[in-house]
Amino acid sequence: MRRPGRFVGWLSAAVLLGWGLSWAMPRIPGALDDLDWFRVRNLRVEGLRYLSTTEVKLTAAVPEATNLWDDTAPVAARLRAHPLIRAVEVSRRLPGTLVVEVEERVPVGLVPTPTLQPVDRDGHRLPLDPSRRSLDLPVIRPGHAVRGAPAPAAIAAAAGEAARLAEVDPTFWAGISAVTEVGLRDVVLEWGDPAVRLHYRIPLSQVRMREALAVLADAADRAGGHLPATLDLRFTDQVVVRWGGLD
Template identity: 35%
Template sequence: MAAGSLDTGVSAPNRSGAGEPPRWQRIVRVTLIACAVGATLASPWWGPRALARLDFFHVRRVVFEGMRYTPRGEALALLKVDTLQSVWQELAPLAERLEAHPLVARAQVERQLPGTILVQVVEREPVALVRRKDGRLDPVDGAGHRLPIDPTRVPMDVPLSATADSALMHLLDGLRANEPALYGRVERAERVRTRGAPDEFQVKLGEVTVRTTPEVTVDRFKDILPVEADLARNRLRAVELDLRFRNQVIARQP
């Protein structure tokens, strides 16, 4: 028997009612099936094995949640699920196979009776675009890994960076997760190396450049916010905010 095609969309309801059994028969049928399933599951060792042999529990739909960047076709290919398989199969291997995709950080697979596999995906989020030597841009995640996403096809509002510096990407990822408004202001970020001086990060927030050490935390980076607020109250602005000195924020005005 050949495997049929899986439904990965939302099925439209049948509004005609043609060919359907009476409502009471459908209720009785569903009730009997539910009782049979409950009784079978009460025997955890052989119950799922017995149910897996029933055509009623063959996989008919695969539903993905949380996927924005991962191509659906690639995810289905990794799952290796078809309509000859049962929803009562082992689900952990499906999640493990999907987590092999470079865009998938975590996956959780559940069954929805009678014939649906629900896949919840946490993707690796791009935090910056890094320019290649040929001029093209690569999305990079918080660990500095380049992600196989074409930014010309998938719009993303992330800052530019000269390199995929892992410490810098970690900072940007922390801002994205914990201070999205502040992260949204970042236009460009880079590590600056100067002979005879320690490395520093320079983060461009519109017209303001933030200078800090590579050891900076998100909490320390947030120290610029009350300084900016105080300057605004006094109708002043800074072109540079320097966090390189312990417990200080030095504001340089134009």
């Protein structure tokens, strides 16, 4: 049989412990702030390819008196505002290091503005000099003429398809000289040398790509080495060969 006194004793201890924790927990961050051991002394940056560590540190603008347990949201927000940063995570490493893991915006094409300017898979223009970076990328064009630089939405489908092809088949992607958006889901690739236009609805599957290349080789063989102007892949189970322009 349990003794009531022992139960009351345990209950009292639990109440006192809960009260103690409720009193102490709100005061812990303030106490940690007062410890010099937790002052941020180092900012470690990871995941860079185009940005420099110095540029990231300047953008992060971590105040000298920052404590490791301070809110990192303002630092992350400043970094996300940089045009070359797609995403960022800020973590802590004891005793005094903030670790910044950066996902950069990767250039997938060049947009005439009228000078060629790199864009990422979302169509955002990137502050990179193609001549200094040796960027060998296809030209991305909107489906209709625009004055100045096209808005990201006008080239998002073409830029996204260029990025996808670079990931799934780098060899095929290396032969693309231009990607033009000609409809909501239609793009035209200029591929090979001399260039042949491939007109299709995105995304272009690996199977469909192999079918197109097989038809292209057969057409060239039948025409004594001459290449058609366009392969139209928009129709199911068909590859339409055109020797003139786009229809």
